[in-house]
Amino acid sequence: MEPLLLFGYTALFVALFGYVAYLQRRLHRLERRLDDAR
């Protein structure tokens, strides 16, 4: 596989999965804070 192709799709996957992981983590933290506040 050409390095440019590998770099392009790796960057795409890292960015998308990273963003989903960031949102899920933030959501879990907020839900925990909501439970504590109640």
Place this chain on the structure above:
Amino acid sequence: MTTERNDGDERNRTRSNPYSAARVVGRITGILHRVTRSRAVKWGTLLFGTLSMVLVFGVASKTMYGVEHGGNLLAYWHISLAWVAATALGTTFLGSVLYLRYRGQFWSRLAHSAGELGFLFATLTLLLGSVWGKVIWNSWWEWTDVRLVTFLVVWFIYAGYLVVSSATTRGTGDRYAAVYGIIGFVTVPISYASTRLWTPTFHETTMGNPQVSANIDPTTLVVTLVAATLLYVYLLGLRIHVHEVADRVRRVQSARR
């Protein structure tokens, strides 16, 4: 007293008229909620995403514009990401208009969530486009190309949108962000039409141009477009949900004080 009576009259009118604007908007909000959080969107994203990868790496031709290189396979996600970026920024525009008109918090959350996603997709479009450009133009960036420059302007405008919406307070700040979201959207159709408005140097007009020589496999492109759109809808639902829970936390904490 008069205000209370007016409010009551408004409510009665809304209740009696099933096609009132408030009811229609309420129904649209409900549908959007259901669609963005449905399992069909989650599984559809996975299914079409996998199918897209199979087609890109197994079926699509590596030769584009007369250049044979594996890097040409980045074109399918580059085009699809540009499409979802434009859709997301269009959603920000619509959400901003509806927020200024109806003041529902849902529209503000929709506009901000779509703006954040639009910025992410625009960044990835620029990144993949730059790598693909290195393959077919032998250059990472061309300042003489109108599409590249106008798309970079779009990127900066939406970076500004995120700064405005994060730096301002709730309520008044949401209104500023909504106005910015409406005015900033002007750059999106300009970027799309730039290859028709000015003489293109590298990007050629593809839609309705019979002389286009890109050699893009239509099935792979359509499947990738569907995958990217479903991914956008899934991420939009998730981002709106984060906004809703954050607002709930804020409300509970302010009620306790």
